[in-house]
Amino acid sequence: MLVIIVPGGVMTEKSIQVNxxxxxxxxxKNNGARIRTWLSICSRCGxxxxxxxxxxxxxxxxxxxxxxxxxxxxxxxxxxxGKVTPExxxxxxxIAWGECTTCKRCSLFCPFGIDIASMISLVRTICYSQGLVPxxxxxxxxxxxxxxxxxxxxxxxxxxxxxxxxxxxADYVKGVTIPLDVAGARYMYTINPREVMFYPQDLGMAAxxxxxAGESWTIPTSGWDSTNLAMFAGANxxxxxxxxxxxxxxxxxxxxxxxxxxxxxxxxxxxxEGPYLAGYRNGRPPVPVVHSVQLFxxxxxxxxxxxDPAKRIDAPVTYQxxxxxxxxxxxxxxxxxxxxxxxxxxxxxxPNRHYNHCCGGGGxxxxxxxxxRKRRLRAGRVKAEQIRKTGAKIVVTPCHNCYDQxxxxxxxxxxxxxxxxxxxxxxxxxxxxxxxxPDSAGDERQEG
Amino acid sequence: MRCPxxxxxxxxxxxxxxxxxxxxxxxxxxxxxxxxxxLEIARRNWENLERCICQKEAEDIRKEHxxxxxxxxxxxxxxxxxxxxxxxxxxxxxxxxxxxxxxxHRYSGQIITADGETWATKxxxxxxxxxxxxxxxxxxxxxxxxxxxxxxxxxxxxxxIIRKARKEKVDMIVMGPYSIxxxxxxFDLARPQHGETAEKVSLRAPCPVAIVTKPDQxxxxxxxx
Numbered sequence: 001m002l003v004i005i006v007p008g009g010v011m012t013e014k015s016i017q018v019n020x021x022x023x024x025x026x027x028x029k030n031n032g033a034r035i036r037t038w039l040s041i042c043s044r045c046g047x048x049x050x051x052x053x054x055x056x057x058x059x060x061x062x063x064x065x066x067x068x069x070x071x072x073x074x075x076x077x078x079x080x081x082g083k084v085t086p087e088x089x090x091x092x093x094x095i096a097w098g099e100c101t102t103c104k105r106c107s108l109f110c111p112f113g114i115d116i117a118s119m120i121s122l123v124r125t126i127c128y129s130q131g132l133v134p135x136x137x138x139x140x141x142x143x144x145x146x147x148x149x150x151x152x153x154x155x156x157x158x159x160x161x162x163x164x165x166x167x168x169x170a171d172y173v174k175g176v177t178i179p180l181d182v183a184g185a186r187y188m189y190t191i192n193p194r195e196v197m198f199y200p201q202d203l204g205m206a207a208x209x210x211x212x213a214g215e216s217w218t219i220p221t222s223g224w225d226s227t228n229l230a231m232f233a234g235a236n237x238x239x240x241x242x243x244x245x246x247x248x249x250x251x252x253x254x255x256x257x258x259x260x261x262x263x264x265x266x267x268x269x270x271x272x273e274g275p276y277l278a279g280y281r282n283g284r285p286p287v288p289v290v291h292s293v294q295l296f297x298x299x300x301x302x303x304x305x306x307x308d309p310a311k312r313i314d315a316p317v318t319y320q321x322x323x324x325x326x327x328x329x330x331x332x333x334x335x336x337x338x339x340x341x342x343x344x345x346x347x348x349x350x351p352n353r354h355y356n357h358c359c360g361g362g363g364x365x366x367x368x369x370x371x372x373r374k375r376r377l378r379a380g381r382v383k384a385e386q387i388r389k390t391g392a393k394i395v396v397t398p399c400h401n402c403y404d405q406x407x408x409x410x411x412x413x414x415x416x417x418x419x420x421x422x423x424x425x426x427x428x429x430x431x432x433x434x435x436x437x438p439d440s441a442g443d444e445r446q447e448g
Numbered sequence: 449m450r451c452p453x454x455x456x457x458x459x460x461x462x463x464x465x466x467x468x469x470x471x472x473x474x475x476x477x478x479x480x481x482x483x484x485x486x487l488e489i490a491r492r493n494w495e496n497l498e499r500c501i502c503q504k505e506a507e508d509i510r511k512e513h514x515x516x517x518x519x520x521x522x523x524x525x526x527x528x529x530x531x532x533x534x535x536x537x538x539x540x541x542x543x544x545x546x547x548x549x550x551x552x553h554r555y556s557g558q559i560i561t562a563d564g565e566t567w568a569t570k571x572x573x574x575x576x577x578x579x580x581x582x583x584x585x586x587x588x589x590x591x592x593x594x595x596x597x598x599x600x601x602x603x604x605x606x607x608x609i610i611r612k613a614r615k616e617k618v619d620m621i622v623m624g625p626y627s628i629x630x631x632x633x634x635f636d637l638a639r640p641q642h643g644e645t646a647e648k649v650s651l652r653a654p655c656p657v658a659i660v661t662k663p664d665q666x667x668x669x670x671x672x673x
Contacts, residue, residue: 135567136557136558139567151557157611159616160615161611164611164614175494197607199605367557369567
């Protein structure tokens, strides 16, 4: 199905009319030394092919080699100077969203360090300019404009969910709160709307961890969505607005840093692509950005959170490195250090750390929904095999995208594992200090 | 004698008031001024407490009752509907018929309907509300229910049910067992016979939850609940 986005966010279906002028405008804007060099320097050596999960999952079909994908799409568009047919544009759409998760693994293997993911993102921008974008992503874009978040969560719903979770978390930690819009807090905790809509316990667990660690934190009631599906849809202008909204809120509250929940692409957006999209030419966010993995590691390292030795996990555990947290934000060791505190039997996948494979659900694949489901699960075969080889019973991942994809893979490939986030693991194993233990009314009644 | 704090009659032989728990016996070495101060504080507290109780009772009287009936669109919910209708009639309450279209992914806007996976559009909800209206209104026998509202949402069922109950401040959630028994496993009394949704709702709901599994089960709300 083709989805055409017209101003105002109304979507209609119609056949594609190629606007060559618009494509040329985008090509000219990006026709810098970087793209020119990348496109001309690629020697088709094929080293990137073996690095790509789509290539591996599709029986090493050369059509899935990253170099081919980028030459077939962006290379051809440049060669034809934007004069392309609607059928060709459809093929670009198919490759840019259906055959690449922009995980950037291929760049690690390219002898020239060509950033193929960035070029695929450019293809997405071109497709978007022609009204071609997967429906699942397109549906979130008006929500960003109207509600300030991808899932159309109202401010009232956010506040109500926080209140609900405070009530639940109070059963485990005394005095737990979710401070909203507190100026001068140390961290502005930005979340994924999925947590409010589908997984509110995540908010409750975060509140428990921050209370036990004695953290100064706050959730803003605007600019709280750190996700950026506009970035994956190729809607660069909107993506810049989304990232900037969060930066401006952080500046307004005067916080020390923006804290990103356990979400991969939120880190990619807030930490290193958002600044460019929002027009910060030095590429640095105006407020430092910290990922939860880093903060949780610091809590354990500094003893702010202590793990109950009796609750350490005995079952074999493995760690799924989210591309945008490990490979692209360099936090692969911190994730493992956390697990050393919590588990007795940690088994790494192979390959791992920054060389780890994408789960197959990144780059907007999961929100793209049903039409891409089959391909997503097929691409995830590589990850499923990696997990099976470790023999682990628990897979830990600090990314919502990975979490959903791994749950799907668990069913599809019958892996028999439990998927957990770091928060779940910490809440299950941490020691709640005596002064924060809730008064147990039931016990008192029994004693009385 | 009368209690100096609440004015309640203290039974003879008792050293404290049964209503406000004020001890009429003074501590032997307590100065008069301390006793008077203590008495004054107790009187003030009692006045505040009484005011609170009265306000709460007044609110309860004013409050309109709401019954949230959650349906999974299976016939197993029909008994629960019958019980919810009875209760709504008895308490002159508003009956909210609520269904949640389940999302397959916790990330995607796609939902599962009888026709398969689709996007949660207004048309899908309108169609669903119409079929809920047709189905359930036809099932009401005898006296009409004073007020009925039909609502639908998409998401994770137990989360949306609790969200709705909190938002509407409902008095009771009435639902079916939310479980489709696997014929392969047979009937096993040792295993719980309700599904994940019923289990999570009953554990986390802000109000009483009735899971109705048999026909003609009667429900009741305490006065002022």
